[in-house]
Amino acid sequence: NAGVTQTPKFRVLKTGQSMTLLCAQDMNHEYMYWYRQDPGMGLRLIHYSVGEGTTAKGEVPDGYNVSRLKKQNFLLGLESAAPSQTSVYFCASSPSRGNQPQHFGDGTRLSIL
């Protein structure tokens, strides 16, 4: 019963490097989300997807791109990493239009030097 799986779990990057975070869900959910969480704060929505082939901007989309080529996968890309993007990134999926409940992955801890 995997649920939502995020890879990698940890990563350290240098400023200017690029990388892709992968989120995979096995629950056949239509809706998927990428969030970032900074110390002492709640989660902030970066991008989301309402179905295969669709993506939309959330609250803090700048510096990130996403793709949803397959229903079960939602990729988050950083084209040119900046220290301000040091954060914990969470992926979530939801089965319903009301987008609750959301099922979260364990997170990716990303440090950018």
Next chain:
Amino acid sequence: GQSLEQPSEVTAVEGAIVQINCTYQTSGFYGLSWYQQHDGGAPTFLSYNALDGLEETGRFSSFLSRSDSYGYLLLQELQMKDSASYFCVGNTGGFKTIFGAGTRLFVKA
């Protein structure tokens, strides 16, 4: 703008009852959810109020008053394992969600 306000910290004794309040300012509000997050862990869903009133799930209850832009999470029979951060989350229509900054609950023996 859209925001949710909740206390930053709450301390309570094991076995007691604690209430965590949440007030919000959002447009196109479609309901309030609550999530629990232990240190180093992922948020886990606790409850969702789409309509006014009380929702009960075991030791946890959640309340919503849309006319007052207010909700709360009630935790009964507190256990040490309830020590965690609790987030109220506003569903603002479409598919966007807005998280509050979280309330850190400390349960003392």
